[in-house]
Amino acid sequence: MFTHLHLHTEYSLLDGACRIEQLLDLAAQRGDKAVAITDHGVMYGAVNFYKAAKKRGIKPIIGCEVYVAQRTRFDKTNELDGQSYHLVLLCENNTGYQNLIALVSHAWIEGFYNKPRVDLELLKQYHEGIIALSACLAGEIPRALSAGDYGEAQKAALRYSDIFGEDHFYLELQDHGLPDQKRINPILIRLSNETGIPLVVTNDCHYLTKEDSKMHHVLLCIQTNHTIDDKNGMEFGSEEFYYKTEEEMRSLFPDHPEAADNTNKIAKRCNVTFEFGKTKLPHFDTPNGQENFTYFREKCYAGLHLHYGENPAPEIVQRLEYELDTIQKMGYVNYYLIVHDFVRHAKEVGIPVGPGRGSGAGSLAAYCIGITGIDPLKYDLLFERFLNPERVSMPDFDIDFADDRRSEMIDYVVQKYGADHVAQIVTFGTMAARGSIRDVGRAMGIPYATVDEVAKLVPNDQKMKNITLQKALESSQKLRERYEADEQIHELIDMARKVEGMPRNASTHAAGVVITDRPIAEYVPLAKNGDSVVCQYTMTTLEELGLLKMDFLGLRNLSVIHDAVEMIHIHDPNFLVDKIPTDEPKVFQMISAGVTDGVFQFESSGMRSMIMQLHPDSLEDLIAAISLYRPGPMESIPRYIENRHHPEKVTYRHPLLKPILQVTYGCIVYQEQVMQIFRSLAGYSLGRADIVRRAMSKKKHDVMQKEREIFIHGLVSKEGTIEVSGCLRNGVPEETAQAIYSEMESFASYAFNKSHAAAYAYLAYQTAYLKCFYPKEYMAALMTSVLDNTNKLSKYIAECDRLKIRVLPPRINQSMVGFTVSGKDIRFGLLAVRNLGRGLIETIIKMRQENGTFVSFYDFCKRTYGLINRRALESLIECGAMDDLDGNRRQMASAVESVLAYLDSDHRKNLDGQIGFFDLGEEKKQEEFHLPKVSDYSASEKLSQEKEVTGMYLSGHPMSPFSDCYRQPGITRIGEIIDDLQEGNGQYHDGDMVWLLGIITRKKLKTTKKNSTIAFLTFEDLYGSIEVLVFSKILEENFSLLQEGIILKIYGKISAREDEAPKLILESLEKVSDPSQVEKLAESTKISDDPSSKHHPKPGLYLKVAGEEDPKWIQAKKDLAIFNGIVPLYVVFQNEKKFFRAPRSMAVDVNEPLLRELRRLLGEENVAFVEQ
Template sequence: MGHRSLLFEINGLGNRLWKGEKKMGFVHLHLHTEFSLLDGACRIKELAAYAKKLGQDALAITDHGNMFGTIDFYSACKAEGIKPIIGCEVYVAPRTRFDKVHRIDTSPNHLVLLCKNETGYRNLIKLVSAGYIEGFYSRPRIDHNLLQEHSEGLIALSACLAGEIPRALTAGDYGRAKQIAEFYRDTMGPDNYFIELQDHGIKEQRAILPQLVKLAQQVGVGLVATNDVHYIRREDSKTQKVLLCIQTGKTLDEELAIEFPTQEFYLKSEEEMQSLFGSFEGAIENTARIAERCNLEFEFGVTKLPHFEPPNGEDNKEFFLRLCHDGLKKYYGEQPDPKILDRFHYEIDVIDSMGFVDYYLIVYDFVRYAKEHGIPVGPGRGSGAGSIIAYCIGITGIDPIKYNLLFERFLNPERVSMPDFDIDFCYERRPEVLDYVIRKYGADHVAQIVTFGTLAARGAIRDVGRVMGMPYDVVDKIAKQVPIHPGITITIDSALKKSPELKAMADSDPQVRELIDTARKLEGMPRNTSTHAAGVVITDKPVTDYVPLSKNDESIVTQYTMNTIADLGLLKMDFLGLRNLTVISDAERGVRRFEPEFAINKIPLDDKETFDMLSQGQSDGVFQFESAGMRKMLSRMKPDCLEDLIAVLSLYRPGPAQFIDAFIENRIHPERITYRDERLRHILDVTYGVIVYQEQVMQIFRELAGYSYGRADVVRRAISKKKAGVMEQERIKFIEGAVANGLSERDAEAIFNDMSSFASYAFNKSHAAAYSLVSYQTAYLKCHYPREYMAALLNSVIYSTDKVISYIGECRKQHIQVLPPDINRSQIGFTVSDGSIRFGLLAVKKVGKGVIERIVEEREANGAFESLYNFVERMHNRELNKAAILAFIQCGAFDSFEENRRQMAESYERIVESVNSSKRSNINGQINLFETVTGTEKFSYPELEEYTTDELMAMERQTTGLYISSHPLDRFDKQLKGRRIDQISEIQQEESSYCDGAHAELGAIVASVKRIQTKGGALMAFAELEDRTGSIEAVVFPNVYATVGNRLAEGAAVLAGGSISVKEEEDKKLLCDRITLLAELSTDKLFLKFPSRGAEQVAAAQRMIVAHPGSSQVVFYFADEKKYLKLPESLKVQIESEFVKELSEAFGQSNVVIQ
């Protein structure tokens, strides 16, 4: 029987199912998008557009094991007028999803599942989620039992060569294949299970086609033709291979054991599929029939909030109103201003009419919980700070009336979308709030949210270059031509326009052109998943009724991103951990030890001393104001009120930075500010005539052209996105409204043009206002309680050595002494002690927090430790090991004992053995009842001199990561004086002005050095350099290394110069072009005086100088010109007494000066 007649018999079933239906075209039902991570190369939007071009009416998504791209795919298809079919190619465990034995369970089978309806979608969610949460072993896996539980509403296809049936047939086990087919037929129902036919030019596929046809006939199921689509066009096959190489770590030249041996895995046209499967009657038609049966629609914009149950059982709206009125009275008194009352009632009406009472109460509840349990909560974040109701019920902590913040920027009745409260909590105790939410709503109703790492421009170039087998240094040079600007995404296309060097490389070298073109195709594709730092979804029903879940490490996360969650109407929250809230809380607690009534929320917000400090640029350690650029801006601007700080935060960003000069100039000369209409004055006076905030744009639309705030926000958004059509429509409407309100058409158009240019850069004032309050609080604490604040700041970075070094440097600037660790005085963290800051024991390496807690407990319970022996004896059996004891000795924590560090270091092991022996004797009953001598008295230490200063410093650094008692650079202050030395902490800052290629000169200590031999046999080195503020890796190339050789050793003090290297996701490096040991650098200069440049003595002096090379600068003085000439570096001299004597005899003693 031929294929055609055989399939006619098989598809009698299809004819019965779809009798009378019009024959339809081919539909792709097996397709992998970019969310089949580093495997699928189909960008979703491009895919949908190309499918439309091919005349496709419907299209399916079946990514490997996940549903990450479901909603993006759905929306893209809808936008192109194509019917989206939602599915997944799941992995089926060979045994059960709980079996995870190497080699037995590592190769799961493939199965394609498609959703017919909402029931099928929910079942697919359950299956895919369980695959990650329960069945993950190399890949997310389901099993037969799980499929039997969740088969309703789904259509299954037998998949590719990795499917169970093709694998059985390829192995020659037809009986097993038939058994599997019968299982799926019975599980899914004969109408919902299809045998897939594929032909990608692979001999194994063609070999089993007849058997697949026979199998379908025998078990009574239909056939369906598919192409296993992994890329859009045939020519994209190489792009997909590059992706696979990135995933596997291979290069294109290596032999890859992958399943794509041909270039046929693309989105084929109906004609191409007909040519392959047209003779298999029904296989093409069934694709359209399946498509017609898949009718899943998503509901967007309809909120699905959990219901909040008030604690006292009252109606939630009544409870909400009571909270609002209590807050109104608390913050605005018994008789608020009528304008405040109007705003208050307006907000309540909007919140109620839009159905967000529960939303406000849910947020209120967990914020209340945090505050009642002493967990610091921020004053607000984002546009939510613009709501007076949020302020009244305690969600936010900044008065929106006082700072002219707008409610409609947060919740807009004319733009229906979920509001978005982002809440900052103390970063250490944020998990407690999450735990509370999980307890309240149930673990199955709460999940964290996924985020995707993508192939950024530089990263894509580096990945593709490695895959192409190009040398690292060549690829690195190309990648570095892509500029880096903090906060701005630079694409390869924009880099080609901005970087002439990159364009020249691409134009002149075909291999570089291929690299750039391939990287461009991959740029922006998702590379990996991770857990969003703050995002959480809370649902009224179990999360898996709405959203598929996956697992990142131990966290259960959604497979949909934050924006998708919000689009689906689900409640997503940002629970952010903000380190500075912890710092403020710790500092506040420290101040209360001597000022019991102190409260950070009661400090004056107009403190002159605080603003004076900021105006001098002294903002190290101040939230948001630490960077060099921000310090410079503060110094120029001289802020004197909170409104100024709000403006600083809003302007100091890549876009609006161009308006900083105008802002500062207007602030200094307010008399020069002019307004096209006086009604602009009260809107722009706080920003000196410059449009800085989005709220100002909205106010201008409202007051000049009669827009509602809601409408103004909608238009502001459109203008900020530069939507040309919308802008032109609104230009006409604005001018009409403004003219009707008394403006001239010319002024109205000019104002609209100003707003259009500013709207893209205008910032959310609500967010800036809330964060500027936190900034001000930290500045106030630093100004008035510097010791308590710096101690809290040091505790917040105790595990980051570089930041501890930097902040200790700031303490020195403020003349705050930082005392070394002391076993009898130090607490767990940094503390204020007698006007100084005492090192915390937790900063000592190799000592765990638990041990330190027990040390402090023992000390507080039984008094100070009297000696090393006494310490070891009292801490016996408390998990104190020898390494911890030695670390305490070396860092100086035992310096208050009589013995020096060398004596203790040479004795501690014997003390431990002595104590252990004594304890064992006690246990064994061997105590001498007549022995009254204590262990401390009977132990004798060897007579040893203390370590040298260098040795002590080295040990301190080894055990704490920094130098405590002194710094090795102290002795080289003379050599460094007068030089422009850069600070490493300034270089390492994210918003640093030290961009790629910038020059830097460092005075530093070599913390470590690694020497390597190049392919050419030359020696070079990688050295970690450390100054008083931080550390940086230095690359010392062979030509530079040759000048210092083995003298570049650990502990050496050096003067190193070179260029800064900046790479994505890496710390900056110094590429040295010179390096000199400070010990060899003389601080003296030799001055020689001559009557004129032409004097005979000048040539003689040069000859003598060449004969005495060294490290001291030589300067000639010409009396007739009264000018100095500094000789080049190559003519430095060694100043010795004999040489000075020779010079004096030759030119006269009065003409030779050493300074």
């Protein structure tokens, strides 16, 4: 037998192309008994490789091709240490595995210089249980031989042999057809004969088949940013780096069969086992050394009495006892205590903590001990959704902290458990469908415009977020046509399919943190990503290995709530946001009216439309809204709303469903409801019910079919014990049971975790409450949280205007770091001004507080001398922050240079010991400094300067008189386009046509290679700004109108490229000087007014109604608003004899429930859907 011992999987990022699953399928097909994984410098794929190999009956050999420093791992001088040697290390046993992860971890944490490097000292320290191979041409020995230095090669070989011991170091023979290998192989054989070091035949496998060599070359080009035709690019020089058969390998060295035999001997010696499923929780030290469960129990009961009184109902005590018993038996007491401890710490030091997230909010024990903040009994949340004896995977508390203080929490656990016991977690960016087309197109040298055009043909809406290229070809006719008609595009897509899904880069997971009982490097290899130490195994793998993984998430809204409450405490020190009533009618009235800008979870236009129809009046309604407004369950929204407003229409297939589904008006909305149906109707335990629910959500058809039988007929053990009673025994007819099971089956993958929805609905309610009753404080905190996002800031300033709250410009004597309440108004924060750092602002505020306000321009310059530079001073003048001081903006701007020079000169004199300006009295100094007598800037100049240094207009907005125009059909808000495309909500897409109303704030001309002129405009409305591209023809025709400061109504096509900010390509424009000129945008056309006509020119949903005020049209609009999507909407208004092409914001997601409702409302003959 022959075994491959030198192989690179996809985790040798953008170099290895042996995909683990495909590799092991091929190995199994050939009958290979063992295979090694030896990725470059990392062990990312070791566990996945191990599991996949074991599944196929193949022995996994765990290894790594490490980089060895030429000197020590601490030497990092470019001339001497820029290159390192390769060395293949294989784990002989579990001791070897422990040593290999130690080597790899040290290489990253201590030895990283271009590559993660070990050195001889580390190899000596961690050699036990490791078999080493001399590697490829980049190994120390082959490199010395290539340089003609046999003596140095011999010295290195004996050194490695001495380090690893007899029969633990081998000289690799490789032949990929490279001249250097042909030359040095005879010398390697001689070296083996002279030193007694055995030989081993390997192939440096980087891909699976010879035909994959081009794909591998493309991968290298993606890595190095070259094209395949670039002669300076990285290339392997042959097509032989593939997973060869035993016959192919033995034929390379027919005179040395023992070298091939050695591969099998090594494989037999390598036996590493991984332990899965056994938890390795760190121990929690209780105060005073109290036994952990006793301490935990006491804490839980203290919380129980706090929440439910001294004599809680027996069923509450019973629930807690059940949870405590389960937690103890499953070994998670320490888990709860660890989470409780860091949540407690966060609260003690004032770090905002969320009320819960995920299924953990269903635990009463977590609520009692203070981990979560929402009552699971009140909202019928299930503990078993989080933890039950039948669950195999570890439970998972996800904790939200204020986004600007998350790092403090990581610092806390590092300090408590030790830096070597805490690490963050790696995550991989993979080449998705569109991304793989772009990467491969770039590597193949195909023009960007062509690649971009093809990539955009891949569907990219919410329902197809994880679409593959194969699915894209099946679902997109245009993509399929290009693929079949164009040979270059055919090759591009075929190549993209080969690399699709491969990891492209490694980064740090946004939330995951691991805490271990022993040093982490004893369990998993570590790496460094920037300053963060990360586990090289992903979250899922770490859980399988039994390590404690938690999500420390940063949530901006927690910072907003905290900052708003801090401002409220200035005038209402007793206000507690956690004690607000959750049934305040005014809050629900505000939400129902759609006044939800800035309200957590309810900001999007689609969600706003839904809740305006829903008219929520309880937290339960908000929980349902959050759960329903997602792809999939959205189809249930019309039924849910209809049933909510007409309870008499609610029906249940069986009376046992009523107590479960009553809260959601007869609709299955939550995962917990699926579990309760299994329990109530068929007698399942909640643990078993959760397992079946998971199988349904993952579409495991074999499990689903088996459980259907059990759900209906029950399950009886061999001993005759009834384990599951089944529906029939509980009086549910078979036909009814079948229908209920089918409904659960179809909806289970869409059902939402109610525990998570409840926690987020509570947070959403808190933000709505603050906006309703403390709008100034809330909006100030909200705007501070988006200082780095001009579009969102514009949107919230516009919302303040709608709420009749003035946003005052910055003032040096009143402004704080962020936005603050100033009487009935909000004052602009200085941190929003460019060229000012937080440290400088805090110093200015401290000066103000300790020594009084600044009385003049000179006084400010004098007191901040040495702290503020010229650009920062000019920014303060230009934004208007100095307007309350003496002089106008132009006077101060004109004096900047002279006052700084004045102060510099005097400071030097003072340092020289001369009697200078500083020895004069303050009044005398002030008298000797005068601002120049110049007139102020014009209003338009001021606006321009304000815009330049803050991104906003502060002393007025040119578009303010047009604010009502944005409520008209057809006019799209720029902020909506930007937010939607950035957040991927699927409302706007590349190529959509929209009307905008705004002002040109910047213009830049550029001459193309073809000597034509194009313009790049910054176009802004009250809600954001966007770059507008104007091609030469339109530019020439409208040059006089395309000037800065001109207000226009423009029509154009959205250009949304994945790697760029959205743009608009201008097609037509109209100058607007008065709001009355902005009419409703409706388009006359010769299209038939018969929606059922088959002569419609383009795909879309066509409706015919009596008129714009027709109640049926008004209701239809509400239904349509729920189903935001990508299908264009066209409406014929018969009375007005007008054809209306709806704006992109009204495009819909056409589905059967929507069509059924529209046909019922408008009549079958008045609804037509033309498919693409």
